[in-house]
Amino acid sequence: MKPSPFGYHAPGTVGEALDALAAAPGGKVLAGGQSLIPLLNMRLAAPSDLVDIxxxxxxxxxxxxxxxxxxxxxxxxxxxxxxxxAAAVQPLLGRA
Structure with missing residues (x-):
């Protein structure tokens, strides 16, 4: 299945990302996409916009x-x- 249409934004700063999200109240943040992309493809999520951080x-x-x-x-x-x-301060991080 294909996702529903959405706007796409690729901001270069946190401020630009916040502005994009404020302008698109139905928008979602895209980082790795491992959770969001399958939901989009199955049309279980239909954000108005994606803000790729x-x-x-x-x-x-x-x-x-x-x-x-x-x-x-x-x-x-x-x-x-x-x-x-990081391991010197929090040794379990390397094992998580």
Whole structure:
């Protein structure tokens, strides 16, 4: 099956993504798509717009500091798993 028609936005900043979502109240965020794409194809989800956040570099972060480990929305699991700095603070992250 094919998904219902929708608008597509690929913002470059978090601000642009928030603006796109504010302009499309029926919109959905697309990151990896492993949950959303099958729902679209089966027409179990029919958002008015998709806001693809994959081009927002500021979401691809892995920060280790005094407060712990902060993983950005676009940080890949493999990167977190292989991070020696993160493992030093939270050893179970590499095993999750």
């Amino acid at each position: 994959n081009r927002i570099g500021e979401l691809d972060t892995l920060h280790v500091g005094d407060e712990g480990v902060r993983v950005g929305a676009l940080a890949r699991h493999a990167r977190v798993e292989r991070s020696a700095e």
